[in-house]
Every structure is written in C-alpha cells, then in structure tokens.
Amino acid sequence: MNSIMAFLFSCLVVSLITSTISFSSNETDYQALLKFKSMIRNEEALSSWNASSHFCDWIGVSCGKSHRRVTAVVLKSRGLQGVLSPYVGNLSFLRLFSLWNNTFQGTIPHQLGHLSRLRFLQLSHNNFTGVIPTNLSGCSKLEKLGLGDNKLVGSIPEEISFLSKLNFISVSYNELTGGIPPALGNITSMEVFDVTNNPLGGSIPDTLGHWKSLTQFDSGICNLSGTIPPSIFNLSLLTDFSLAENQLTGSLPSALGEMLPNLVFLQLRNNKLTGPLPPSISNCSKLVDIQLSYNNFSGKLNINFEKLKNIYRIHLGDNTFGVGRESDDMQFINTLKNCSRLVSLDLHNCKFQGVLPTSIGNLSDQFRRLVLRGNHLYGNIPSSIGNLVGLTQLDLADNHFNGEIPSTIGKLYKLQETYLFENQFSGPIPDAIGNLSLLNRLALDSNRLEWHIPSNLGNCHNLLELWLNDNTLSGTIPKELLQISSLTIMLNLSQNSLSGSLPTEVGELKMLTSLDLSNNNLSGSLPSSLGSCTSLSFLSLKGNFFMGMVPSSLSSMKGVKTLDLSHNKLSGSVPQFLERFSFEYVNLSFNDFEGFVVAWLNLGCPCARRHGKIKKPLPLFVTVIIIASTLLSILFFTYAWCKKRKGQPSQSSRDERFMRISYGQLLKATDGFSEANLIGEGGFGFVYKGILDHDHNRIVAVKVLHLQNRGAHKSFIAECDAWRSIRHRNLLKIITSCSSVDFQGKDFKALVYEFMPNGSLNDWLHSRESTSRLNLLQRTNILIDVASALDYLHNQCLPPIVHCDLKPSNILLDDDMVAHVGDFGLVRFLGTKSNQNNTSDIRGTIGYAPPEYGVASEMTSSGDVYSFGILLLEVMTRKRPTDNIFTEGLSLHKFAQMALPNHVTDVIDDNLLNFLQEDAIATQHTIAKAKKIEECLALTVKIGVSCSVDSSRHRMNIQNVVRELQHILDTLRKIFEVSY
Ligand SMILES: *[C@@H]1O[C@H](CO)[C@@H](O)[C@H](O)[C@H]1NC(C)=O
Numbered sequence: 001m002n003s004i005m006a007f008l009f010s011c012l013v014v015s016l017i018t019s020t021i022s023f024s025s026n027e028t029d030y031q032a033l034l035k036f037k038s039m040i041r042n043e044e045a046l047s048s049w050n051a052s053s054h055f056c057d058w059i060g061v062s063c064g065k066s067h068r069r070v071t072a073v074v075l076k077s078r079g080l081q082g083v084l085s086p087y088v089g090n091l092s093f094l095r096l097f098s099l100w101n102n103t104f105q106g107t108i109p110h111q112l113g114h115l116s117r118l119r120f121l122q123l124s125h126n127n128f129t130g131v132i133p134t135n136l137s138g139c140s141k142l143e144k145l146g147l148g149d150n151k152l153v154g155s156i157p158e159e160i161s162f163l164s165k166l167n168f169i170s171v172s173y174n175e176l177t178g179g180i181p182p183a184l185g186n187i188t189s190m191e192v193f194d195v196t197n198n199p200l201g202g203s204i205p206d207t208l209g210h211w212k213s214l215t216q217f218d219s220g221i222c223n224l225s226g227t228i229p230p231s232i233f234n235l236s237l238l239t240d241f242s243l244a245e246n247q248l249t250g251s252l253p254s255a256l257g258e259m260l261p262n263l264v265f266l267q268l269r270n271n272k273l274t275g276p277l278p279p280s281i282s283n284c285s286k287l288v289d290i291q292l293s294y295n296n297f298s299g300k301l302n303i304n305f306e307k308l309k310n311i312y313r314i315h316l317g318d319n320t321f322g323v324g325r326e327s328d329d330m331q332f333i334n335t336l337k338n339c340s341r342l343v344s345l346d347l348h349n350c351k352f353q354g355v356l357p358t359s360i361g362n363l364s365d366q367f368r369r370l371v372l373r374g375n376h377l378y379g380n381i382p383s384s385i386g387n388l389v390g391l392t393q394l395d396l397a398d399n400h401f402n403g404e405i406p407s408t409i410g411k412l413y414k415l416q417e418t419y420l421f422e423n424q425f426s427g428p429i430p431d432a433i434g435n436l437s438l439l440n441r442l443a444l445d446s447n448r449l450e451w452h453i454p455s456n457l458g459n460c461h462n463l464l465e466l467w468l469n470d471n472t473l474s475g476t477i478p479k480e481l482l483q484i485s486s487l488t489i490m491l492n493l494s495q496n497s498l499s500g501s502l503p504t505e506v507g508e509l510k511m512l513t514s515l516d517l518s519n520n521n522l523s524g525s526l527p528s529s530l531g532s533c534t535s536l537s538f539l540s541l542k543g544n545f546f547m548g549m550v551p552s553s554l555s556s557m558k559g560v561k562t563l564d565l566s567h568n569k570l571s572g573s574v575p576q577f578l579e580r581f582s583f584e585y586v587n588l589s590f591n592d593f594e595g596f597v598v599a600w601l602n603l604g605c606p607c608a609r610r611h612g613k614i615k616k617p618l619p620l621f622v623t624v625i626i627i628a629s630t631l632l633s634i635l636f637f638t639y640a641w642c643k644k645r646k647g648q649p650s651q652s653s654r655d656e657r658f659m660r661i662s663y664g665q666l667l668k669a670t671d672g673f674s675e676a677n678l679i680g681e682g683g684f685g686f687v688y689k690g691i692l693d694h695d696h697n698r699i700v701a702v703k704v705l706h707l708q709n710r711g712a713h714k715s716f717i718a719e720c721d722a723w724r725s726i727r728h729r730n731l732l733k734i735i736t737s738c739s740s741v742d743f744q745g746k747d748f749k750a751l752v753y754e755f756m757p758n759g760s761l762n763d764w765l766h767s768r769e770s771t772s773r774l775n776l777l778q779r780t781n782i783l784i785d786v787a788s789a790l791d792y793l794h795n796q797c798l799p800p801i802v803h804c805d806l807k808p809s810n811i812l813l814d815d816d817m818v819a820h821v822g823d824f825g826l827v828r829f830l831g832t833k834s835n836q837n838n839t840s841d842i843r844g845t846i847g848y849a850p851p852e853y854g855v856a857s858e859m860t861s862s863g864d865v866y867s868f869g870i871l872l873l874e875v876m877t878r879k880r881p882t883d884n885i886f887t888e889g890l891s892l893h894k895f896a897q898m899a900l901p902n903h904v905t906d907v908i909d910d911n912l913l914n915f916l917q918e919d920a921i922a923t924q925h926t927i928a929k930a931k932k933i934e935e936c937l938a939l940t941v942k943i944g945v946s947c948s949v950d951s952s953r954h955r956m957n958i959q960n961v962v963r964e965l966q967h968i969l970d971t972l973r974k975i976f977e978v979s980y
C-alpha cells in the first residue's frame, strides 16, 4: 500500500515537474527568439516576429508538431546585421540553425555548445570575429559545421574531434592559424573538409588518412609545408583534391590514378612538387580540372587523355617537362581528340621540344585558350589551327616557330588575344587577320615578317594594342592603321623598314598612350595633326628621316613623359613649349636644331611608382645639361632614366602595358561616373568609388579634376609630383593617374587612390549618428596618425613637403580605423623653385589655414602645425573652427584655451563624455581614474592650443606633438586596460 502511494506520489511529482518544464520551456524558446531579435540592428528585417502570431509561425522558425518547440531557425540571405545572442543556446530542441550570408558581427557565443540536439550549424558568409568556441564539442550530434568566410582567428579546436558524427566542416576564408589538428583524424565519418585560405601553417597530418569516406579535401592557400602523407592517397572516394598555393614538397605516387580513380578536381598548382607526372592519371576518367602549374615536375609528359572525356582545363605551365633530347614532346596532343569539353590548355614555360602536331586542329569548337608560350617548339603552325573556331586566346610567343603564319588564322573569328612574338615567322602578315574584328591584342613583334603592313588590319576595330616591331616590314604606314580609334595602349612599328611620310590620320589616335615608330625610313615633315594625340605619354620617332620644324601643335600633348626625336633631320629652333612638359626622358640629339634652349625639369623618380613588377630604378640623377651649338646642333637632355633591356623603349614599355589606366577603364569602373558612386566633392573635383575589373576587382577612389577650375591643372601636377617621392603608412596611397581626353575630346585628368572604407574623419565627427561616434582611444590614435604623417612630410622627406590643406575631410580612415592623410592638391616642396613662384595661389581652407597665409607669406611647415592644432581641437570638441559661436573675439583656439587647465570637460564633445560615463558605470571607474582621464583630456587639448597660436614661431614642433600624444595614449591604455 505504502509503496503504491509512494509510486503514485512520485508520478504526480514527475508529471508536475515535466509540465512546469514544458511550460517554462516554450516560454524559454519565446524569450530566446525575442533576445535573438533584439540583438539584430535592422529589426525590421524580422518584422513578422511579433506577438500577433505564435513564434512557431514566424518566418524562418520551425517547431516540432507535437511539442511545439523550436527545431529549426533558418535565416539565409536576409541581410541581418548585428550580434548573435547567446540566448540561442537556450533553444534546446534546435536541430538546424543557419544564418548563412548575413552580416553578423562579434563572436560566436560559446552557449551554442549547449545545443545537444543540433545537427546542422551554418554560420558561413558573415563577419564573425574571435575564435571558434571549443565547447561546440558539446553539440554531440553535429553533422555539418559551416563557419567559412568570416574573420575567425585562433586555431581549429582539437575538441572538434569529439564530434563523432561530423561529416562536413568548412572553415575556409578565415584567419585561422595553428595547423590542422591531427586529432581530427578520429572523426571517421568526415566527407567534406574545407579549410581553404587560412594561414594555418604546419603540415598535413598523416592521421587524416583515416577519413575513409572523404570526398573533398580542400586545403589550398593554407601555408602548408612538408610532403603529402602517403595515407592521403588511400582515400579512394576523393573527388576534390585541392592543395593549391602551399609549399608542399615531394612527388606524386606513380599509381595515383589507380588509387584515386574518382578524382574530378586535381589542383596542386603553386607548390614545390617534384618528380614525373604519374602516367596513371590517364585512368582518372572523371577528371574535369587538372592544375599542376608552377611546380618543379619534370620528365616526359606521358599522360594519355583519351579516357578523360570530361576534361575541361589542363594547366601544367611552369614545370620542366621535356628536358630530354626527345623532340616529340607534343605528341600527347593526339590523345586529346575525344576531349570535347576541353576549354583551356596552358603549357607555358615547360621546356617542351618538337613540333605542334596537325591534330591540334581536332579539338572541339568549345576550345578557347591555347597557351604554349616559352617552349622550344619549332616548325610551322599547322594550318589546321583554323578549325579551332572557338579560340579566344592564342599564345605561341617565345618559341622557335618558323614559316609563314597560316592564313587560316583568319577563320578564328572569336580571337581576342594573339601573341606570336619572339619566333622566326617569315613571309607576309596574312591579310586574313583583318577578319578578326574582336581582336584586342595582337603582338607579332620580333619575327622576320616582311612585305607591307596589310591595310585591312584597320578592320580590327577593337584593337587596344598592336605590336609589329622588330620585323623587316616595308612599304608605307597604311592610313587605315591610324584610324583604329580603339588603340589605347600601344602602336609599335619600330625597327622595320617602313618608308614614306607619317599620314595625317595619326591625329585620330586620340586615346593612344604609346606610339613607337623609331628606326624606320620614314621621311617628310611631322604632320601637325600629331598634336591631337593628347593621351600620349610615350612617343618615339627616333632614327628616321623626318625633317622640318617640330609642329607647334605638339604643345597640346601635355601628358608626354618620354619623347625621343633623336637621329632625324628636324630643324628650326627647339620649341619653347617643351620646357613646360614634365619629362622623364627627352632626347632631341642628332638633328639640325639651332639656338639656345633652357629646360627645367621637375624632381621625382619616374620608375619607382606603379605597383606590380617594374624594373628597379637606378639612383636618382638629376642632370640638366644645356648645350648650345650652332655648328653641330646637338641637344641632349639627360634625366633620371631607368635601366632598360637592350636599351629599347619598346621593350620596357611592354612591362607597363597593362598598368596604365584609360578614360574608358575609369568610366567603366565608376559605372559612368554615376551619382550612386559619388562619395565626395572637393575644391578641385568629384570623388567616385570605382571597381577596377582588370585589377582583381580592386576597389578604388577616383578623383576627377574639374579642369575648368582655376588651379586644377596645377593641383593635379602637384599631387602627381608628391605621390612619386613619398610613402608612409598614414598617407593615402595613390595607385595611378589618368591624363587623357574623354569621349568628347575634352581634357580629362583623374587620380586613382586606395579606397578607404571608413570614409573621412569629417563624417565621423559631424555626419554619423551619435551612437557610432569615436571613443577617446580612437580619437587619440587618429591624432597620432595624422601627426606622424606630418612629421614624415616635414622631417623625413627631401625636399621637405608642406601639405597646406590639412582638415578633417582630408583625413580618411581604413578598415582598421587607421588614419591616412590625403589630398595633396596643394602641396609645396620647400626650397624648390615652384615654392617661391606660387605664393599668390589658393591657400588652404578657411578656418584651418594659419593667419600668416592671409598676408601672402610663404607656405611653411609651421602652417601645417597650425592646421593640425585646429584639427585636434575639432576632434576633441566636435566644433568646427567656422562654427557660428565663433564670432568676433572668440575662436576655437580661444574657446579651448579658456577651459585649461581645470574646466576641460566644459568644452569636450558630449558624446565623448557620454562614452566615458557609460564606461565608468560598466567598469566601476574610481574617482581617481576619472581624474586621470580628465588630466589626459586637458593635456591633449593643450597640445591643440599650443599648435594653433597665432605666432608661427611659437607653435609646437610636430615631433614633440607625436611624442606627447603617444605618451597620453599609453596612459589612457593603462587606465582602460586595468578596468576591463
Ligand atoms: C506555452 O504553452 C502553453 C500551454 O500549451 C500555452 O498556453 C502558452 O501560450 C505557450 N506559450 C507561448 C509563448 O507559446
């Protein structure tokens, strides 16, 4: 009896407890979802999440049918921004959780580790920071874990190896370090392992060979070294084997193809692998993509591609196949005839010897890229090449091909790029090339081509560059060639035997940046239409028989940097306008000029600018040699010049030919300078955001100068000069410039800068909502950045540089809130001629320019210090020097000065004080600490006041400013560090 009672009682208790739990639990889910929503910044994205419906009916939420508990939250691509609430850890019935492709920031809450029923966790494509929480190992049922494309740091937690059901892990595109933990090998269910693009380091653990079910192994760009453990080659289900861009060594097992018969992707490019390519790859009949380029593979290429019917891409370039004495290295091409899906075959720099088999013509219509550059191939190009009607790129350059270029090439109507340079082709340039109306780039230079240039090349009206130099072409320059208005990069006809005069149509090359006609037999006078080529920056006519005067119209070619008219029969006086050009190289020697010429050339090294691989510049020599001679009439200007291969300008410009930027490219990058891309406006122009698709979609800021404004030209030149000689972490980097004409033929000048995603200091001070204002540490850091930039300009540059227009809208902030000083439109080089000449120019901005600039004294570095002082006070008080409260008698300087030393909080920006107050509450600042912070504020304001005194001699030295601010920052850091 007793025991029955006890039983009933305990049942009652149990049922009471469970009903309470189940009540409190659906309440828990409800609360957890509300907390989740409350941490989303754009709550409107979850507007359906409200009390008018049961939470099980909310968008993205699913519940169990009977228990009505949340089992799935799926909110993919909903544009959610905010922080992931730790309360999600209370959704204890959750099985599926996906926030894929949103903008969550902050850390991944470790409370997710409480979700013991979770099977699927997908947080990829967000902005999560911090580490992967180790206690995710509490999600013992987890099968799929997606954390890719975030900003996670730290290592892959070893504890993940406790998740025995895991079959999918992706942490690609993060910043993870610490290697691949060997313990992961314990997860025998693993199918997909993707850690692509993390600076992991270390080697590939041998234990991963336990993953018998693995199909995808993606560890490209992981800084991995050592050899690939043999155990990996036993994972016979592998379809994706992708280890590109590491430092892996060793060779591939010869039975690779038998061990991994399911391979679809074999991507091992950019490693240090050696040995022969396993012939057994011939058995990988599912292979679609084989990328083994940029390794040290060697030996004969013995792969038979007949069974590889799905192959799409074969990239084996930059290895040393074919070093033997055999000469049939290309015979494998015969085995490609069944590969009807092949699109790209790239075998550049492989040391292959032999002839190109006729069977090349058996490839399918799908075939688009044939790249055999830099081998030892000889013989004719088979005329069957004309069958490859899908071809868009044909690159056979730098081989020993000979014979005529087959006219069947004219059937390849989709060709965009054709490189046949540096071979031994002879005979005429086939007329049929004129059929190739989509050609962008045609390079036939350095061959033995003869006869005349076919006039129907003029039909290639999409050509950007044309290289016919270093051949034995004769006859005249067809005028049709000069009417290809798309030519923007290069027209090079140098080192031939062309004769006759330069047709006046040359003036139609309005977009062209380089024109080289040197070393021919051209004669007659220079057409004045040449002056219409206003985009030219390189012009060489040397070594011809041109005579007569240099036409005065050439004065409109203002962008010319290299001008070589030497070794002609030009006469008359050297045009005075040449003095105004800023040349990097000019050579007028060996002509029949008369008279004295004085030329002043600007400072600056011509070659060290541009990104990418450019030859090293020689030390800067500035030599302005003025030679006057009436008898010999030799004129020589020698100026900083770069080392050139074989001394031929045509060769050195080849390296630069992809780096220039044209008006058209900028037009495209900014979507036609659209309003949507407008991000700023300054005195001299508009600033647009742009995307350079020819440069890996690099995001840039493009400043387009208002050339009609007074001083705009000068500002452009000042900025270009400044950018050449300076480089500092806190100065805005200029990537390139564009000096050209727009499609209406008007002058167009633009500067292309690094894009600063966080906008200007001015925005942060005055435009943003108060919640996103800068805190004290950020402001102090920014001030140090700006002061360091000035210190560099004033004290480390030779000649010293004065910025002349320092103000918050010229201070730009990068991703990490590091400040970069920009806008060098008004810079002055101290002690150079241009400085003294320009004292009457536009001078700075009202409020920031020192009082002495008003009375026409020189621009000096202490003027910059004044502007800095005002800027500092603006940063601390959030009051512009032009604020309405500053009328007669009161200025920002006075306003701040009066608050020193004891009332500084009266003038400090309220937002800053609010931050400090919140901080004080949150971290229990003691009164002593508050006092210390106040002292720091006073010291900072004092610097601003000392910099902005009227008397220029009494302003602080910028080096001391940097030192004192640094000291203040250190003190502040200590105060804040201790309290957190
Ligand atoms: C929780 O469940 C109880 C009983 O089924 C129900 O009355 C209550 O409305 C539910 N609460 C929520 C927030 O759904």
Ligand SMILES: *[C@@H]1O[C@H](CO)[C@@H](O)[C@H](O)[C@H]1NC(C)=O
Pocket (backbone or CB within 6 Å): 077, 078, 079, 080, 101
């Ligand atoms: C990501 O989400 C955005 C909406 O926030 C959407 O426009 C975009 O297409 C999504 N990306 C992908 C790859 O689905």
Ligand SMILES: *[C@@H]1O[C@H](CO)[C@@H](O)[C@H](O)[C@H]1NC(C)=O
Pocket (backbone or CB within 6 Å): 101, 102, 103, 125, 126, 127, 815
């Ligand atoms: C992450 O933040 C950066 C800026 O810090 C932004 O450019 C990027 O688009 C964000 N990523 C996603 C997925 O929203």
